[in-house]
Amino acid sequence: MNIKKQLIDGKWLYAQSEQTREIINPFNREVIAKVTESGKADAKLAIEAARKAFDDGIWPTLSTAERGAIVRKIADLIERDQEELATLESLDTGKTLEESLWDMEDIAGVFRYYADIADKNAGVMIDSPIQNSISRVVYEPVGVCAQITPWNYPLLQASWKLAPALVAGNTLIMKPSEITPLTTIKAFELMEEAGVPDGVANLVLGPGNTVGTELSENVLVDLVSFTGGLETGKKIMQAASKNVKKVALELGGKNPNIIFADADFDIAVDQAMNAVFFHAGQICSAGTRIIVEDSIHDEFVEALVKRVNKIKLGNGFDEGTEMGPLISEEHLHKVIQYVEKGIEEGAVVVTGAKQPNDESLKDGFFYLPTILTECTTEMSVVQNEGFGPVITIEKFATEEEAVTLANDSIYGLSGGVWTNDLAKAERCVSKMRMGTVWINDFNIYFPHAPWGGYKQSGFGRELGQTGLEEYQEQKHIFHNLQPEAINWFGK
Known part of the structure; x- marks a missing residue:
């Protein structure tokens, strides 16, 4: 089996330590690839290459139209190779092939969106209090960007960082998760093919406690963008503070989905499942906290259980599979412990809460779709991000109580409201402390809408115009066209 390499300064290299890592298919534990295992020394080389490419290379000096053309070419190549990419993504993560193909369409769309807006942010003229002068604000690249996904x-989150960083004229070092690097490796091959110059986009493949730490601490890095867990995000903030580099963090959520009695019942039930069970609930925006009006609570739970029990688990490549496995044995144990803790605290299992006994699934990291009722905000399963196919259900009596429950969390990434009373919906969303709130929908996103969270879900935004601005610095330029002596000192 060939060992997949890291990309530093345009060269595909083995790690200096010569260590490797096996990549496992979570459906059957089969080794699907071996990759080189980067360390701190490799991260330093990649940072130095990115620094040199930014300070001395042509990429930041190209016009935005020229950079945009290359980024648009990346989108074309992703579309060309979408079936290969989707296959790699499903092998790597266990999600269904159909879901991975959807992702590839979205990923190409992200690159194309940023290619299209690259030259729409050239700067602005502002009023000057001084006659015969010009005052303007221009937008320049931040510099060397470390990106941790x-x-x-894997590739969707990478696209949210790569596309805006590149069109803005930055150079970068990306570190994908060490357990799902395959589509990111392929994407860097496509970026080479598209014409991204050597040293502009560098790829290191290693764990966060070594490679990620170096990327966060190194003084040559100007910005760190991280998507992942809360505790790791805190460590990155601490590391970055040593030299006050810019930081952008998306740290997940515990996302409420409020169901009012006047909502379209059947659609709300259906969408409550869609909000959670894609990719086995391993979604930062998953609507795992259902907060349902008490008058329809029992009916809603009954309807939800009936639908959930029909979800077909299996190989993501098999026709009819609706949900695949969790990502790893370690994560499976975390989800099991998460549910067990909730039960200890008083949550009631109405379905799931165990591994399946199907012989065809015995080698995979599967966990049954789970619903817990009688939940309250004091419980850990309501407060903590479980990152699995687990729904907790709370109930409320008034609109005010629903919003209070929804906001009772350290997170603030996303949420939903289901009601046919549009005035009530608008009142609720205006009070919900989250970066994205859906009305009569859930988990919809698109490239031109910003994405990010309130509170401990992080700060900064990806996607949209603000996603580009994360990778830009604003510079004010004042030009006096007729300078005159002031004669203040030493007349």
């Missing part, structure tokens, strides 16, 4: 949506 998670394992749940």
Whole structure:
């Protein structure tokens, strides 16, 4: 089996330590690839290459139209190779092939969106209090960007960082999750083919406690963008503070989905499942906290259980599979412990809460779709991000109580409201402390809408115009066209 390499300064290299890592298919534990295992020394080389490419290379000096053309070419190549990429993504993560193909369409769309807006942010003229002068604000690249991506949506999350960083004229070092690097490796091959110059986009493949730490601490790095867990995000903030580099963090959520009695019942039930069970609930925006009006609570739970029990688990490549496995044995144990803790605290299992006994699934990291009722905000399963196919259900009596429950969390990434009373919906969303709130929908996103969270879900935004601005510095330029002596000192 060939060992997949890291990319530093345009060269595909083995790690200096010569260590490797096996990449496992979570459906059957089969080794699907071996990759080189980067360390701190490799990260330093990549940072130095990115620094040189930014300070002395042509990429930042190209016009935005020229950079945009290359980024648009990346989108074309992703579309060309979408079936290969989707296959790699499903092998790597266990999600269904159909879901991975959807992702590839979205990923190409992200690159194309940023290619299209690259030259729309050239700067602005502002009023000057001084006659015969010009005052303007221009947008320039931040510099060297370290980008650390998670394992749940490897290439999708990478695209949210790569596309705006590149069109803005930055150079970068990306570290994908060490357990799901395959589509990111392929994407860097496509970026080479598209014409991204050597040293502009560098790829290191290693764990966060070594490679990630070096990327966060190194003084030559100007910005760190991280998507992942809360505790790791805190460590990155601490590391970055040593030299006050810019930081952008998306740290997940515990996302409420409020169901009012006047909502369209059947659609709300259906969408409550869609909000959670894609990729086995391993989604930062998953609507795992259902907060349902008490008058329909029992009916809603009954309907939800009936639908959930029909979800077909299996190989993501098999026709009819609706949900695949969790990402790893370690994560499976975390989800099991998460549910067990909730039960100890008083949550009631109405379905799931165990591994399946199907012989065809015995080698995979599967966990049954789970619903817990009688939940309250004091419980750990309501407060903590479980990152699995687990729904907790709370109930409320008034609109005010629903919003209070929804906001009772350290997170603030996303949420939903289901009601046919549009005035009530608008009142609720205006009070919900989250970066994205859906009305009569859930988990919809698109490239031109910003994405990010309130509170401990992080700060900064990806996607949209603000996603580009994360990778830009604003510079004010004042030009006096007729300078005159002031004669203040030493007349």
